[in-house]
């Protein structure tokens with residue numbers, strides 16, 4: 001169980017430079033407590049390469065300590081068309097054939113780091129999804145805490161149709177949100193989920209007309225920042241562990257977090 005008094009934010013690494021980010025098809029804008037990560041290859045519908053996933057991991061490692069909300073968005077008509085399919089051409093050179101299982105495991109784990117930091121408790125992550133969110137793009141939206149979708153959003157878990165499995169951390173949040181039977185149906189048909197169905201299934205918390213997406217995200221960010229940062233982090237820790245915990249474990253976790261909050265709020269009274 002997490003100790004409410006420990007600041008879990010790792011020491012920030014050096015931020016990737018603009019050129020490195022551009023090479024990875026990414027842009028990063030930090031404005032006080034809000035970091036905006038933009039998938040920035042609109043001419044390729046923000047298709048992602050290994051460099052993109054490594055770039056996302058580097059952003060996660062280097063996030064300034066005062067950032068409390070991270071917005072993930074895509075430039076142009078789509079959030080992301082998933083993996084850059086040109087990487088499969090030429091017989092998939094650059095891809096592991098899986099023969100060295102340990103090396104391939106390490107390789108995929110490194111790419112997954114581009115996604116896992118989005119669950120860190122001290123930040124709230126918001127995906128702003130317009131147009132297509134396919135494969136690795138859908139998984140990136142799923143890696144965020146909250147999804148705000150435009151009414152033209154189209155989600156699709158395409159990997160099984162390409163002979164692969166979703167391996168960029170998406171299977172867990174997908175099942176957490178829609179349950180195993182619906183996740184199976186979505187993945188094994190690789191069908192597209194439109195915005196209104198996404199809202200019904202809980203894949204999008206908010207759906208707005210396309211032109212209102214930026215405003216809806218900005219309003220959400222303002223509301224998120226209005227809540228005490230320590231309480232937000234403690235609550236995020238509690239909520240994400242709730243599905244795995246027994247009632248008894250969760251009650252104990254609530255007590256631990258509340259003790260941390262009470263100390264933070266009123267601790268000076270006893271010192």
Ligand code: CAA
Nearest residue numbers: 043044045047081082083084085086132134135136158159
């Ligand atoms: N990889 C590379 N290039 C892509 C791309 C991708 N995933 N998706 C789109 N592009 C390129 C197109 O080739 C096109 O290039 P040109 O202008 O040079 O022709 C350009 O982006 C614009 O694309 P479209 O003209 O097709 O744009 P659209 O708006 O009509 O359609 C789309 C958008 C529905 C996303 C369509 O492009 C599409 O189906 N793309 C492929 C999606 C896909 O199958 N992705 C793989 C998902 S699986 C995955 O992601 C696995 C994993 O993580 C491990």
